[in-house]
Amino acid sequence: MSGFAIAGVVLGALPLVVTALKSYSKLAKIAGFWREIRREYQKFDTDLKCQRLEFIMSLRVLLLPLVTAGDKELIDRLIADPQGDAWKDHEIETRLKAKLQDQYELFEKIVYEIKQVVSDLESELSIDSEAVQEAFDASASAGTQDAGGTWRKMFSRRQAERRESRSVVKCKMKFVNGVQTRANLLSDFAKLNKNLQTVLNVSDKQAEIAKTQAAIASKSAIDDAICSFYLHAARLFNLLLASWKCTCPGHSAKLQLQHRTTLTESEFRLLLATSKDSYWELHRIRISQGNREIIEKSSRCIAANFKPKLQPGHRATAPVKSAMRMGTNTAQPKRVGLLSPPVPEITVTPAETMEASPTQAIHSLCISLGEHQESCYGYLHGEDCRYYVHPVSHGTIDTFAPLSLAELLTRRPRLRRLQRLALSLTLTSSFLQLFDSPWLPASLGKGDIQFIADPDDPGAFKLDQPHINSDFFSPSSQEQRRAKIKESLPRLGVVLIELCFGEPLEIQSYREELGIESDAKKSAALDLAAAIVWLGDVSEEAGPNYAAAIEWCLTGIRTIPTDTQEWRKQMLWKVVRPLEECYRDLREG
Incomplete structure (x- = not known):
């Protein structure tokens, strides 16, 4: 018998134990020794029901990921019908093995031991024994009931004779003398329930770890592919x-x-x-x-x-x-x-x-x-x-x-913040994907970025x-030169800071103070110097993440070796990912 089927057997046996215990209370009230066992009975009854609930809850946790989305009521049917054929379903058993993996054998062992404990409890409280059954039958037949179902008289014999009835004495002694045995069995039940929960928790944690590892591996594969x-x-x-x-x-x-x-x-x-x-x-x-x-x-x-x-x-x-x-x-x-x-x-x-x-x-x-x-x-x-x-x-x-983009930044009305942030994200991501390829052999400046008019409305440009x-x-x-990354990234950083404010660098006081330079390299150096000063205003305008992304483009590349592609991973995590977060927060906020 599989571990899953054994769990169904245990679930079906627990109500019999509860019924047997209830029979003792009924017999004690009839025979007149209820007061003597009431406290012990109530304590044991409470503990037994709690352990039963613990076991049922563990089964629900176990079954939850095993049922299909189209049969959400299956768990309730399984719990309600422990003798049903569903507990012998090979498909569910297969899913259970896949879920528990290495812990499945331990699960089977624990469930089997719980079955043994429940069987021992049933034997300890069984009303099928001759002494208990005789006492119950004798007591029940000696009394009568009125129309309301209450006992008018428990026994026709005298009080002393009732108490000394051999069958009643055996019944009473069976319950009183079994206190330690029942306590030990309940203690074993509680420990096994705890062990079962441990197995389920470990299984869930392993599944969570495996899912996290798969996500990390997938993310790493995507990052490698992008780079x-x-x-x-x-x-x-x-x-x-x-x-x-x-x-x-x-x-x-x-x-x-x-x-x-x-x-x-x-x-x-x-x-x-x-x-x-x-x-x-x-x-x-x-x-x-x-x-x-x-x-x-x-x-x-x-x-x-x-x-x-x-x-x-x-x-x-x-x-x-x-x-x-x-x-x-x-x-x-x-x-x-x-x-x-x-x-x-x-x-x-x-x-x-x-x-x-x-x-x-x-x-x-x-x-x-x-x-x-x-x-x-x-x-x-x-x-x-x-x-x-x-x-x-x-x-x-x-x-x-x-x-x-150079023309666009000079026009009014100014682009909205979400538009500018979306463009920043697209440009940085594209730079990472295309730089060093023939598509983008040189740097990506604002004059290189173009927007096409809509053929259906030539006066409108598709800014997305x-x-x-x-x-x-x-x-x-085929002979286009490959720009050095240390020159290209700062130029991209200048474009990003211009998009941050929606204005070109040329009209800013930071740049005007440095004058005009006809030499392209010297002019680029002056642009970088002005952008670094302008960078101090970015955090207040667009937040620290955007500011950090621009700063990395302007200055961070100086500390990274460019003879390998390590800079791409750095850019992915220090520029593209933060801009993704900025865009998502602004769009959803």
Whole structure:
């Protein structure tokens, strides 16, 4: 018999012990010796019921994680029916073994010992013994009951004869002489209940530790993946470079910056713009690494949102305007807010009911983009994986003039704090992911960050989708220099402090006092000096976490060796994670 089944047997035997004890009280009242045993009886009755409750509670704790979410009443049914077939359920027994693991044998031993104790208690109090049964029958048959069920007379014999009845004396002596035996059995029951609780507590703690260790391992794996993402980004860049074989003039490519929290699906989003005679053609695409069939099926979910190509000149009657331009007396300035949090949810939802269309390798990305596809243009073939290119939207616009962050910071009204904090998080996360790759071979300055006008409303810029130029059309891009991290991070820190206040550094008194320098390196040094002074105001404006993140970018990198990638982990925990917390607190607060 399994340990789980034995627990059911114990649960069913405990009421019999309670019934046997109750029979003693009834017999004592009939036979006239209730006062002599009342105190001992009540103490034992209370202790027995408490141990029974302890055992039942342990069973509930044991069963709670074993039942399925769709059968929440199973525990109540098991407790109410200890003789039921559910206590012999092999599936529940299997779950119990998985829960207790190494403690299962100890659990079985404890439950078996409890069964022995309960069996001994039942024997000690059993009314099936001849002496107790005779005394009870003799006493019950000697008395009569009135209409109300109360005893009129306990015995027809004289008082002295009743007390000297052999069966009653045996019954009385059995209870009185068994005080120590019952106390020992209850003590054993209490110790075993405590041992059972210890086993359950250890099992729960082990499960909690295992869960924590798994979370730490998962977090560590995610951190490692984020810190090595630049290698993955470089591979994709080189594949795109190799696939762009056309000689068409007027191509422009911009990579959307993303804050990634999980890399189970490494997805890139690009905007490809091509200059035509009187308009610009815009292709938004996403590139995913993974299994072809699943990704192609999931891409069909995008088809519903796919925008058809618009005709040139479709906005000939609408003047192009800036979302941040100040309005006149008759019009209010239009302002673009953050349409969504900057943390993208990159998920794949396979549409199993649809069949995937054949997908071919992309040899010329320009030609493939010219072919209308609803799900997938094809794939770029890497050495050990494929990158699938999917359409997101396709349209035209009369004028393609992205707005840089440098321009945005000079315009009014100023960006809201949540917008500025979201941009700070996205920029720092993207810097960590892309620096040292061809996407971001140099530093990330405010002039490099661009916002694209909405094709449906060219006067509005999507401020929640920052982009950077990706000139993989130019052969010289292969020879772009790699900036030193010690020069690039401080420049990023300057951008972060500008976003903190929503104003450019150039107009601050800290910077104006230092003068203008034509040499780029000297000018950058003056910017850094002014930013360090300005840093003293950040804590009051945005909090200590934001201030510490900026300070690390401005000065912290000086103490970290840059010949390895250790700086990435430092940046992840000292810059990106604190900014995540700042953004979350502001958004939820």
